[in-house]
Amino acid sequence: xxxxxxxxxxxxxxxxxxxxxxxxxxxxxxxxxxxxxxxxxxxxxxxxxxxxxxxxxxxxxxxxxxxxxxxxxxxxxxxxxxxxxxxxxxxxxxxxxxxxxxxxxxxxxxxxxxxxxxxxxxxxxxxxxxxxxxxxxxxxxxxxxxxxxxxxxxxxxxxxxxxxxxxxxxx
Amino acid sequence: xxxxxxxxxxxxxxxxxxxxxxxxxxxxxxxxxxxxxxxxxxxxxxxxxxxxxxxxxxxxxxxxxxxxxxxxxxxxxxxxxxxxxxxxxxxxxxxxxxxxxxxxxxxxxxxxxxxxxxxxxxxxxxxxxxxxxxxxxxxxxxxxxxxxxxxxxxxxxxxxxxxxxxxxxxxxxxxxxxxxxxxxxxxxxxxxxxxxxxxxxxxxxxxxxxxxxxxxxxxxxxxxxxxxxxxxxxxxxxxxxxxxxxxxxxxxxxxxxxxxxxxxxxxxxxxxxxxxxxxxxxxxxxxxxxxxx
Numbered sequence: 222x223x224x225x226x227x228x229x230x231x232x233x234x235x236x237x238x239x240x241x242x243x244x245x246x247x248x249x250x251x252x253x254x255x256x257x258x259x260x261x262x263x264x265x266x267x268x269x270x271x272x273x274x275x276x277x278x279x280x281x282x283x284x285x286x287x288x289x290x291x292x293x294x295x296x297x298x299x300x301x302x303x304x305x306x307x308x309x310x311x312x313x314x315x316x317x318x319x320x321x322x323x324x325x326x327x328x329x330x331x332x333x334x335x336x337x338x339x340x341x342x343x344x345x346x347x348x349x350x351x352x353x354x355x356x357x358x359x360x361x362x363x364x365x366x367x368x369x370x371x372x373x374x375x376x377x378x379x380x381x382x383x384x385x386x387x388x389x390x391x392x
Numbered sequence: 393x394x395x396x397x398x399x400x401x402x403x404x405x406x407x408x409x410x411x412x413x414x415x416x417x418x419x420x421x422x423x424x425x426x427x428x429x430x431x432x433x434x435x436x437x438x439x440x441x442x443x444x445x446x447x448x449x450x451x452x453x454x455x456x457x458x459x460x461x462x463x464x465x466x467x468x469x470x471x472x473x474x475x476x477x478x479x480x481x482x483x484x485x486x487x488x489x490x491x492x493x494x495x496x497x498x499x500x501x502x503x504x505x506x507x508x509x510x511x512x513x514x515x516x517x518x519x520x521x522x523x524x525x526x527x528x529x530x531x532x533x534x535x536x537x538x539x540x541x542x543x544x545x546x547x548x549x550x551x552x553x554x555x556x557x558x559x560x561x562x563x564x565x566x567x568x569x570x571x572x573x574x575x576x577x578x579x580x581x582x583x584x585x586x587x588x589x590x591x592x593x594x595x596x597x598x599x600x601x602x603x604x605x606x607x608x609x610x611x612x613x614x615x616x617x618x619x620x621x622x623x624x625x626x627x628x629x630x631x632x633x634x635x636x637x638x639x640x641x642x643x644x645x646x647x648x649x650x651x652x653x654x655x656x657x658x659x660x661x662x663x664x665x666x667x668x669x670x671x672x673x674x675x676x677x678x679x680x681x682x683x684x685x
Binding site for chain 1: 422430431527531600
């Protein structure tokens, strides 16, 4: 059966949603919540997006999408441009190697993978920001951000899984 | 037929893997190039950053409004509960302030007479732009905010940003409709300060915590907990006398400042234009202007 142009557009629209989730969640993490110190410890949502889709649907999270998400995170955070981009691309490279191992595992193992990867990501960003900035950056806020990220991941992953089943359907 | 497919696969897969690896390396290199470019050509990178922020500001604007409305309702509810106690406190405050007003008026008159006697040149008039904060960005690594006013409204890089409580930060980069505020608590922030009572001068350096520290203190400086800290106006970066905070602790680890402005509650800011040129302009010119202060 030949696919019509509408079929293809429809599929393309669906397949681009993971990337747009990334952008939407970056915006979400910088909006002002009237919650003390939220902005300082807001979880790294963009990393969750990259991790989840790279593990379950690597075809929908290519390298350049990771690059763009990292770049946008840089622009909004005000980190030196390229720092988060470089870190994200690096951890994406590591993740691609482990992707086959992770896909078949239980959710707990996948979660554990995220915890390890986010720890690595934050250490790398911390190193880069401290090296390029004017001194040692505070570790306390980073620790909180890490814990929140680890805690938020199962929630977000559940939503992504529902999305994957209902909207993306196997191509 | 099957064999052909297999052969094609056998050749195609390593080629694909190679292409993937190449694309991956290209992305890594691009990111490194960006970092290097950001160090070498600050203006271009700043420009790109403010263009993207400009494009996103309408979205942030829309997203931040319902939240602000909601948080206002919560605040109003909380305020209603406290109204009686507040009223009593306010009446007391008013009595006290009436006395202050009388004192202030007396001092103002005296000041005017003394200025006339000295033939004192008044400082340049202050103009300001008010703006709403649409994003509190940066996470654990950078302390910055995005506001919805840019060069169209007369905001320029380097200007001081204050709230009703005191100094919040300075304009780090600016687009046409948006501006990024680098908070005084950021790792890259350096503010020349003076201790209000003892006139000891120092630099306040951010460290990505809520308590920036004092550096470059004179060796004989005596600083006590609770001392008020204000901008000194040196280097022409900030106008003198803007309240910053109080000394929170003095220890061997350093002197920590508790800023008056807590970033959590910031909704609106004022960007001050004191006619100073800021540290990024020609330094000699800036210190020339600052010479009066």
